[in-house]
Amino acid sequence: MPAGWWTRNRHYVNYMLREFSSVPMALWMLWLLVEIQRAGGPPSQYRPHGSPAFIAFSVIVLLFSLYHSVTFLSLAGTILHFKVFDRPVPSRLIVLAMFGMWLVASVVVAFVLVWFAR
Amino acid sequence: MSTDVRRRPALAHLFWWFLFSQGGVLTALLLPVHVLVQGILGPLGYAPVVDRHYDTWVNMLGNPLVKLYLLVLFAFAFFHYAHRLRYFLVDVGVRAARSVPAQVVFYGGAGVVTLITLWILLTTAPLFH
Numbered sequence: 001m002p003a004g005w006w007t008r009n010r011h012y013v014n015y016m017l018r019e020f021s022s023v024p025m026a027l028w029m030l031w032l033l034v035e036i037q038r039a040g041g042p043p044s045q046y047r048p049h050g051s052p053a054f055i056a057f058s059v060i061v062l063l064f065s066l067y068h069s070v071t072f073l074s075l076a077g078t079i080l081h082f083k084v085f086d087r088p089v090p091s092r093l094i095v096l097a098m099f100g101m102w103l104v105a106s107v108v109v110a111f112v113l114v115w116f117a118r
Numbered sequence: 119m120s121t122d123v124r125r126r127p128a129l130a131h132l133f134w135w136f137l138f139s140q141g142g143v144l145t146a147l148l149l150p151v152h153v154l155v156q157g158i159l160g161p162l163g164y165a166p167v168v169d170r171h172y173d174t175w176v177n178m179l180g181n182p183l184v185k186l187y188l189l190v191l192f193a194f195a196f197f198h199y200a201h202r203l204r205y206f207l208v209d210v211g212v213r214a215a216r217s218v219p220a221q222v223v224f225y226g227g228a229g230v231v232t233l234i235t236l237w238i239l240l241t242t243a244p245l246f247h
Contacts, residue, residue, distance in 0.1 A: 003211030019209065022202035025145060028153060029195060033235060035156075036188070039175045040242035046172040050161035058157025065153055069146040076143075106151040113155045117166035117174050 018071050021064040028061040073098040134201065134225070141198025144191055180243035192235040196228040 006012040031049060038046055076098045077091030160167030168174045178184055204224045207215035214220055 006209065016206070016209065019202050019206040022199040022206070025149060026196065026199040026203075028157065029149075029192065030231075032152065032156065033192070033231075033238060035169055035175075036179060036242055037238045039172065039179050040238070043172040046175075048161070048169050048171075048175075049157075050170075055158055055161050058153050058161075062150060062153045062158065065145070065149045068142075069150055072142045072146040079139075102147050105147040109148060109151045110155050113152075113160075113167050113169075114165050116178055117168045117170065 017064075018067060021068045024057075024061045024064045025068065028058065028065075069102060073102060134197075137194060137197035138201040141194035141196070141201075145195045145198060148191060149195070176243045179239070180245070182245055185239045185245070189232075189235055189239055193228075193232040196231045197225065200224040200228040 006016045031054070035049055038048075074095055077095040080091075080094050082089055155165065155167055156169055159165040160170050168178045201224070204215050204220060207220075215224075
């Protein structure tokens with residue numbers, strides 16, 4: 001198969017974008033790891049990330065990570081199959097539960113990150 | 119003709135698939151909010167965020183639950199990324215990405231990142247000092 005097979009069809013391009021999303025997401029997490037490591041140094045030398053380039057990169061990573069979240073959590077309805085009271089749980093309900101969990105997790109993490117900054 | 123074929127569960131496959139899928143779920147649930155708050159809102163000054171100041175950041179990182187949370191997030195996420203990136207390379211025609219050495223490099227790399235994360239979490243705002 002030629003290396004450029006995925007450029008022929010929009011669905012293939014979307015699939016490859018989703019696969020590629022791991023690269024910017026990994027880079028951003030390494031950036032976060034550096035910020036964690038910086039807290040080990042003296043207070044006077046602590047500089048959190050905040051350059052325009054970092055913010056611009058974060059915006060790009062946010063788009064990739066949102067795409068990953070929507071596609072990956074939507075897959076749960078296809079992958080997960082279980083029964084409650086001998087009746088199969090509809091896949092739409094499973095996907096809805098995953099998106100609900102995403103909302104709750106996001107609110108909790110945002111609350112912790114902001115509340116403890118006071 | 120003998121049909122004595124031994125059936126063994128694909129435990130290695132199960133193991134990698136477990137790491138991959140859990141990493142996918144954890145990053146899907148947790149990464150966007152970290153990027154939005156710590157990468158955009160905090161640096162732009164739209165919200166006070168723990169990592170903008172040394173004291174609040176060190177206090178947070180000194181909490182054992184936060185250390186455990188970050189370790190689990192980084193470990194699963196990087197195994198997920200390793201798996202996806204390897205298959206991305208296979209899909210763009212890099213056949214070597216299928217090989218055992220490539221698997222050692224990618225999953226080993228995820229293991230190295232996990233160990234570095236563990237070391238940073240244990241040495242930054244240490245629990246016992």
